[in-house]
Amino acid sequence: xxxxxxxxxxxxxxxxxxxxxxxxxxxxxxxxxxxxxxxxxxxxxxxxxxxxxxxxxxxxxxxxxxxxxxxxxxxxxxxxxxxxxxxxxxxxxxxxxxxxxxxxxxxxxxxxxxxxxxxxxxxxxxxxxxxxxxxxxxxxxxxxxxxxxxxxxxxxxxxxxxxxxxxxxxxxxxxxxxxxxxxxxxxxxxxxxxxxxxxxxxxxxxxxxxxxx
Numbered sequence: 001x002x003x004x005x006x007x008x009x010x011x012x013x014x015x016x017x018x019x020x021x022x023x024x025x026x027x028x029x030x031x032x033x034x035x036x037x038x039x040x041x042x043x044x045x046x047x048x049x050x051x052x053x054x055x056x057x058x059x060x061x062x063x064x065x066x067x068x069x070x071x072x073x074x075x076x077x078x079x080x081x082x083x084x085x086x087x088x089x090x091x092x093x094x095x096x097x098x099x100x101x102x103x104x105x106x107x108x109x110x111x112x113x114x115x116x117x118x119x120x121x122x123x124x125x126x127x128x129x130x131x132x133x134x135x136x137x138x139x140x141x142x143x144x145x146x147x148x149x150x151x152x153x154x155x156x157x158x159x160x161x162x163x164x165x166x167x168x169x170x171x172x173x174x175x176x177x178x179x180x181x182x183x184x185x186x187x188x189x190x191x192x193x194x195x196x197x198x199x200x201x202x203x204x205x206x207x208x209x210x211x212x213x
Contacts, residue, residue, distance in 0.1 A: 001052065002103055003075065004110070006073045032057065056194055070148050105119045136193070151186070
């Protein structure tokens with residue numbers, strides 16, 4: 001996985017944006033460390049990279065970081081393929097098709113001014129996954145911080161009543177925020193994306209290589 005802030009976000013970023021990114025990456029590394037080959041690390045500028053054991057793991061972490069870094073908007077390339085076996089070398093010295101594809105994916109995503117592009121080497125998988133990614137980005141880029149707060153509370157507590165109580169607003173107000181954000185459509189599309197990349201027939205688990213970077 002190879003990510004960056006979108007150009008507009010970089011220009012408008014708070015002075016502590018790097019610290020905010022580093023804190024989010026640390027949280028992701030702690031929460032998803034068992035699904036990583038190499039942990040997420042900040043590189044030049046505001047870019048970060050990491051290597052995951054599976055494509056679904058990379059997608060899951062990308063969604064996590066989008067929520068964690070909001071209102072900063074990010075752009076991501078996720079690539080699948082082979083990777084040089086010596087992980088002790090670090091990403092800067094490693095080579096493989098997954099790194100090349102993740103970089104190409106990031107470049108394409110930048111041209112779309114945000115979102116995620118998945119390049120697996122399988123056109124059918126890429127087309128299906130990227131169509132869902134585009135829908136998610138179209139919805140997410142319109143959200144406000146209050147709408148994201150309502151969505152995350154709803155995900156955590158499972159019902160609008162419990163979520164509203166946690167946020168400190170009425171159930172009606174929370175429902176209005178979710179409806180305005182089309183949050184339940186977003187949640188359904190997120191689940192479909194994770195299911196699709198995990199169950200697509202061409203995605204075969206191969207312990208000899210890392211499938212996503």
